[in-house]
Amino acid sequence: MHKISVKFLGAIKEVTGSCHLLTVGPHKILLDCGLIQGSYKDEIRNSEPLSFDPASLTAIVLSHAHLDHSGRLPLITKQGFDGRIYAHTATYDLCRIMLRDSAKLQQKDAEITNRKRARKGLPPVPPLYDVEDVEAAEPLFFPCEYHQWQTINEQIRFRFHDAGHILGSCIVELELQDHGVVRRLIFSGDLGPYQGPILRDPESGFDADHVIMESTYGDRDHRRFDDTLSELEAIFNSESSSRGNIIIPAFAVGRAQELLYLFAKHRQRWHLDRWQIFLDSPMAISATEVYLKHHCLYDAEARATLGERPAQKLKQLLPNLMFCESPEESMAINRIHHGAIIIAGSGMCTGGRVKHHLKHLVWRDTTQVVIVGFQAHGTPGRALVDGNHFIRLWGEAIKVRAKVHTIGGLSAHAGQTDLLRWYQQMPSRPAVTLVHGEEQAQETLKAKMREQFPGLSVRRAVDVELLAL
Structure with missing residues (x-):
């Protein structure tokens, strides 16, 4: 040996x-x-x-x-x-x-x-x-x-x-x-x-x-990061987007925090003030608190954007952001029919609160779904990426009328x-x-x-x- x-x-x-x-x-x-x-x-x-x-x-x-x-x-x-x-x-x-x-x-x-x-x-x-x-x-x-x-x-x-x-x-x-x-x-x-x-x-x-x-x-290689930002800007600024809600399935650790940071940095350019933004994942909320705690690990650009008190700065930059801890807060989002950006887990739509939002919204033609992460074969997220006309949630086949965007460059x-x-x-x-x-x-x-x-x-x-x- x-x-x-x-x-x-x-x-x-x-x-x-x-x-x-x-x-x-x-x-x-x-x-x-x-x-x-x-x-x-x-x-x-x-x-x-x-x-x-x-x-x-x-x-x-x-x-x-x-x-x-x-x-x-x-x-x-x-x-x-x-x-x-x-x-x-x-x-x-x-x-x-x-x-x-x-x-x-x-x-x-x-x-x-x-x-x-x-x-x-x-x-x-x-x-x-x-x-x-x-x-x-x-x-x-x-x-x-x-x-x-x-x-x-x-x-x-x-x-x-x-x-x-x-x-x-x-x-x-x-x-x-x-x-x-x-x-x-x-x-x-x-x-x-x-x-x-x-x-x-x-x-x-x-x-x-x-x-x-x-x-x-x-x-x-992944898509160029600048191209990814331009694509996100086009989605949020489009006239059609304001007629409904936007669902973003996101992994609770890493991807959710990157999205919040990009929203804070580009709020004015992306005209995000006209939206209500919801982070609907208890795990993602807890992970965000860890990210805000360890701001010494940020790069120079993020430190300049969020400063020495990033939790306070995030609230200033995104006053329209709401953390949804309870199931009741999550369910209340589904009573909003337009003007909501919903970031929810799980990232591949296999579990978590995003499945409930898809059930309520994916059959509406005013809804947009923004896929920002890898989707494995056999998952509802992959079915959306592949353009399937139906997805199965809790054994029920649900018609997909929402517009689905697949965004590269955030890996x-x-x-x-x-x-x-x-x-x-x-x-x-x-x-x-x-x-x-x-x-x-x-x-x-x-x-x-x-x-x-x-x-x-x-x-x-x-x-x-x-x-x-």
């Missing part, structure tokens, strides 16, 4: 379930511990036995709060892990929100499953984890800041760098030692785009022996050009293993990297059973 090695346990040929087991001598640590997301068939894999003993882990190092990177932390704690979970301070704050929400969903799913099992005479099954399991995991978090070395033991230390993906997202730089051999490993986590809203650009220029690099959009992930730019800034041209990407994206990026950097060793995680360092 190699003394320093990495075994890839998740995000292999897919973009969920990030989980990589790093072994240094007798010590084992995990880089990320994410949920596998997608179809029922995909998600059932979360219940499969782990290929290692959680109690044997020394520590977990978390790149960011998204559930496909953090969502199995309560499960692994329940199964015996009791070491430290190292995470950026903002990541810890977001995880407290997201893991609780995930636990409630796990419990709700188990209740639905068990009702079906009871009718078949089958015994009940427990949820993957519950809120008590989340509460048991929280004391294990060890919040850290960027650029500060953290010593796990005499053989492993690391520090975080800003990945620019969501608030608190991290590139992990690890220094590993075993019997006089020192290796430097970079784990990219998820990288954000250059010149995106609110957050700083991803840091780079590191010296390393090897890079574990995400490849979500390795085969394409929180780096596109192909930005991924290449990030790697290009590493002077030592370290070998690369690609993770967190589907097969086409990875193969395209691998070919592009070999073309741009002749002689570069670049492989996909699926091709590497055990990476020896």
